Amino acid sequence: MRVHRVTRSLLASAVLAIPCSASAQAFGLNEIGSCAVARGYANTASPCLDASTIYWNPAAATRLPGWTIAAGVASVDLNGSFRQDTTGRLYNAIAPTSWVPHGFVNYHAPNSRAAWGIGFYVPYGLTSQWSTDFPGRFEALKASLATFYVQPNVAWQLTPNWSIGGGPIFGHSSVELIQGVDLASQPTGTGVTFGQLGIAAGTEFARADLKGSANAFGFQVAVFGHPSPNWSLGARFLSPLDFKYNDADATFTQIQTGLIIGGTLQAPFTAGTPVDALLQSQFQSPGPLVSQKASTEIVHPAQVQAGLAYSGFRNLLLEADYAWIGWKRFNNLPVNFENSILSKTLIEDYNNSSAIRLGAEYTIPSDGWKLRAGFAGAASAAPPETVTPLLPEQDRTYWTAGLGIPFMKTWGIDAAYSHVMTSGARGRIAERTNQSQTAAELNSGVFDLSANVFSITLKASF
Numbered sequence: 001m002r003v004h005r006v007t008r009s010l011l012a013s014a015v016l017a018i019p020c021s022a023s024a025q026a027f028g029l030n031e032i033g034s035c036a037v038a039r040g041y042a043n044t045a046s047p048c049l050d051a052s053t054i055y056w057n058p059a060a061a062t063r064l065p066g067w068t069i070a071a072g073v074a075s076v077d078l079n080g081s082f083r084q085d086t087t088g089r090l091y092n093a094i095a096p097t098s099w100v101p102h103g104f105v106n107y108h109a110p111n112s113r114a115a116w117g118i119g120f121y122v123p124y125g126l127t128s129q130w131s132t133d134f135p136g137r138f139e140a141l142k143a144s145l146a147t148f149y150v151q152p153n154v155a156w157q158l159t160p161n162w163s164i165g166g167g168p169i170f171g172h173s174s175v176e177l178i179q180g181v182d183l184a185s186q187p188t189g190t191g192v193t194f195g196q197l198g199i200a201a202g203t204e205f206a207r208a209d210l211k212g213s214a215n216a217f218g219f220q221v222a223v224f225g226h227p228s229p230n231w232s233l234g235a236r237f238l239s240p241l242d243f244k245y246n247d248a249d250a251t252f253t254q255i256q257t258g259l260i261i262g263g264t265l266q267a268p269f270t271a272g273t274p275v276d277a278l279l280q281s282q283f284q285s286p287g288p289l290v291s292q293k294a295s296t297e298i299v300h301p302a303q304v305q306a307g308l309a310y311s312g313f314r315n316l317l318l319e320a321d322y323a324w325i326g327w328k329r330f331n332n333l334p335v336n337f338e339n340s341i342l343s344k345t346l347i348e349d350y351n352n353s354s355a356i357r358l359g360a361e362y363t364i365p366s367d368g369w370k371l372r373a374g375f376a377g378a379a380s381a382a383p384p385e386t387v388t389p390l391l392p393e394q395d396r397t398y399w400t401a402g403l404g405i406p407f408m409k410t411w412g413i414d415a416a417y418s419h420v421m422t423s424g425a426r427g428r429i430a431e432r433t434n435q436s437q438t439a440a441e442l443n444s445g446v447f448d449l450s451a452n453v454f455s456i457t458l459k460a461s462f
Helices: 004-020 034-038 058-063 275-283
Strands: 066-084 090-092 098-108 114-129 142-159 162-182 204-228 231-238 241-254 292-300 303-310 316-325 332-337 344-347 353-363 370-378 396-407 411-421 425-427 445-461
Touching (some): 034 445, 058 142, 058 204, 066 114, 142 204, 204 292
Antiparallel strands (some): 162 204, 204 241, 231 303, 241 292, 332 344, 425 445
């Protein structure tokens, strides 16, 4: 019995999940510093006065006096669901809460034009996970990605009103996909599929787990300026990072179906034969569902953010930013295996995405407390035919709020809350096999996605 098509479809889909978990605005993480979260991520033209400026605008690090430290974590609680057209049944995602850390240190000596620092942050990540009865488990039962960047930074004061900054980036990315395999659609080697032998669609006979990691290098550069006392502006460019997952591990576990062949076709497909016994050899060498190595290359896209801030109102700062992410490069994804017969190219056809970010910060004069609020709107990078269980990517809005509390002269705590909302999007739970397939042909239900984000940062200056 030949099931090479099983393995080719399964493993190629597995590697496809890697970039989808991180794609566009949803799993591109902006939860880097609680002050920035509270201000609706509008934090490039007049960055928060803490060391997280190393990410949001590296050039503005010259504003910080002496030693400044900021470290914290954000919790991201995703809520997702899929309502199937044919049954009307609602399937809820079961992704666990993700914890996203950040840490920064900056030093700016008195009367020096240079500032030095280093940042640790997580720009891409999160997990999508579904229950074992979800009909899209053959596309993804669980897909997770975690990427962290380490960025040394140098900022230089060009003039009293203008500075530049930036530094190299080291990135590390880890991925995992757990996926089911549907027996009904697989060929038996006798000219018919198991479905034609009476096996019902959605009969899971195998589960695959793919894990991999990779390193990459890039850079970030930025400019910051005060063209007038009440106005400031800034812009940053984060380069793409090319991650090459050259040594991913794919392992396979047989799932017992308990089914029996009901009628004789030809040996070994004879009446009374257990289906699981027929399949067992496929999970043993030299069968195709043994442990395999896979590789692919995924570019974490470039980011551009620019903004304008106004501080002319008493104790009030207002900022508006525009952000752009270059997902257009994510068009086709080549997937290669040790056995070249399994290799294929997957179709994504993503678009560049963009976001508008608005933030406000009011300082209470009596005690220095800061009250913050913001709003952001982000466009989806996924076309209608690429909304999947891996990431039900769609247009979204963010409402944010938070506060900053100083204490003991040199310390402070920032806290923030962000609520992410979507209006839902039609999507698919099966693989797209050719370029001509349209969303109308592929999509079989509606995905909904929302999230609640809580963030806290402890900071100090000496």
